[in-house]
Amino acid sequence: MELRVILRRLRRRYREPLIKFLFRLFRYLPRSVTYIFGNFVGWVVWRSNGELRNTTETNVKICFPELKPHEQQKISKESLFELGRAAAEIPLLWTAQKDEILDLVKGVEGIEHIDTAIQEGKGIICLTPHLGAWEIMGLYLSIHYPMTTLYRPPQLSSLEDIIVQGRTRFGVNLVPTDATGVRGLLKALKKGEMLGILPDQDPGLIGGEFSPFFNVQTNTMTLVSRLAQKTGAAVIVCFAERLPKCRGYMMHIQPPLEGICNKDLNISLSALNEGVERFIRAYPQQYQWSYKRFKTRPQGEAQFY
Numbered sequence: 605m606e607l608r609v610i611l612r613r614l615r616r617r618y619r620e621p622l623i624k625f626l627f628r629l630f631r632y633l634p635r636s637v638t639y640i641f642g643n644f645v646g647w648v649v650w651r652s653n654g655e656l657r658n659t660t661e662t663n664v665k666i667c668f669p670e671l672k673p674h675e676q677q678k679i680s681k682e683s684l685f686e687l688g689r690a691a692a693e694i695p696l697l698w699t700a701q702k703d704e705i706l707d708l709v710k711g712v713e714g715i716e717h718i719d720t721a722i723q724e725g726k727g728i729i730c731l732t733p734h735l736g737a738w739e740i741m742g743l744y745l746s747i748h749y750p751m752t753t754l755y756r757p758p759q760l761s762s763l764e765d766i767i768v769q770g771r772t773r774f775g776v777n778l779v780p781t782d783a784t785g786v787r788g789l790l791k792a793l794k795k796g797e798m799l800g801i802l803p804d805q806d807p808g809l810i811g812g813e814f815s816p817f818f819n820v821q822t823n824t825m826t827l828v829s830r831l832a833q834k835t836g837a838a839v840i841v842c843f844a845e846r847l848p849k850c851r852g853y854m855m856h857i858q859p860p861l862e863g864i865c866n867k868d869l870n871i872s873l874s875a876l877n878e879g880v881e882r883f884i885r886a887y888p889q890q891y892q893w894s895y896k897r898f899k900t901r902p903q904g905e906a907q908f909y
Contacts, residue, residue, distance in 0.1 A: 616666055628765065630695035635850045638692040646688030650681050660893040662908055667673055667818035668879045668888070682889035689846060690737065690892075691698060697739045698770025705743050710847065714857030718749070718798075721838035721860065727793030729839045731803040731837045734892035737853050741770075741844040742800050744855060746774040753794040755801040756781050776800070786827070793835040803828060803841075808902050814875035814902055816882060823900040829872035839864040842877040847892060854882065 629637050644853070649656050660680045668676055696704070721728050721842070728743060732738045745751055753771070755778035757764050772778060779785035789799055807825040815824040832839050838860040845854040863875035883890045898908045 605622065618889055623763065624766075627695045631699050633836055635693075635696065637695065638687060638729075639850045641686055642692035644688070645691060646685030649684045649688065651880070652693045655672060656894040657684060658686075659909060663893040663895075664888075664896060665696055666898065666908065671802060673813065679888050680893065683893045686736075686846065686890050687892060687894055689817045690739075690898070693737065693738060694770075697737070697743060698766065698784065704772065705740065705747065708740065708852045709744055710852040710854055712744075712857070713854040714859070715855075717838075717840055717857055717859050722749075722796070724838075725796055725827065727796050727835055727837035728798045729793070729831060729837050729881065730798055730800050731828065731839065731876070732800060733804040733843070733883065734802065735843050736885055736889065737844040737846050738802070741842050741855065742771065743774060743775070744844070745798065745842070746776045750792075750795075750797040751800055751818055752777040752779060752788060752797065754779060754781050754785055754789070754802075754862060789809070789831060789832065797866045799831070799837075801828060801900035804877060804897060805895075812900070813869060813873060815870065815877055817877040817897075820898060821902055821905075822877065822898060823877060824873045824877055826869065826873070827874055829864060829869060832872070833867060836865060838880075839876070841883060843883045845887060845889070 621727075630641075634642075634823065657680070660683055661676070664676045664680045665681070668671060677893065700708075717728075718895060730741075730747075732741045742751070742753065753776055755768075755771075758767060777788070779788035792799060803825060805825070806823050808828070809823075811827060812823040812825050814821040816822070817824065828839060831837060840860055841858045843856045845856060847854055861875045861879045863871050866872045866875070896909050901907060
């Protein structure tokens, strides 16, 4: 048997036990140590010049054509360091007690937008893009409000218990990404509760329509628009800024998106993407540019990746 095949099988066999071991280890390490490790992971990814770096650089060039090459490279490099920090902080965020989570949050900007929607009796759709520390954003909101989120089981099935327990321990209701889940989302909104949705994933050809995002036609999920149209829910973009040197997180919450409930789907999708883009442009180095956001292209258009 070829050495390459043997090594591949060994990686598959020991990958999940290694991840579980690191998860337990990082839960009890000082945050300063995990921060350093996250930086190291980001540095390795940057220096390896592999697919993650190539995708990151491609996306930054697509979205910021007005920047000079060295400015684009700076965003790309820092984004991969932030990706390493995000991976290193997850064991703490998924196991921390309520008081620990609240202590990590150093301020909340715009919470009045959520409180106003609640006072008006509206359901709320909180859009949390892959920007900053999106995991703590969901945890923080679930501590204060009844919350339902979509959930897709991970490829590594043995890690599902860790993920589910980590995300639901403060009362979040997870629903599947199918028709049953959509009914669960509608039910929660009609009760005036909150939904948490990641809005910047490629939904595939069935669940999306093309709409401008950084001036690029981008396959955008229609679910949020249809939920808002049916229920009149307030749609709010939220973002947890990762503060430098382990100082914690700052929560940013936008006012409800205007135009999201418009029956014209083009207007609604544009409102969604504009709201997400507004935060990303303000904090581009904290966005997960390593995701192939533009992988689905309009018919006849060349692929980016």
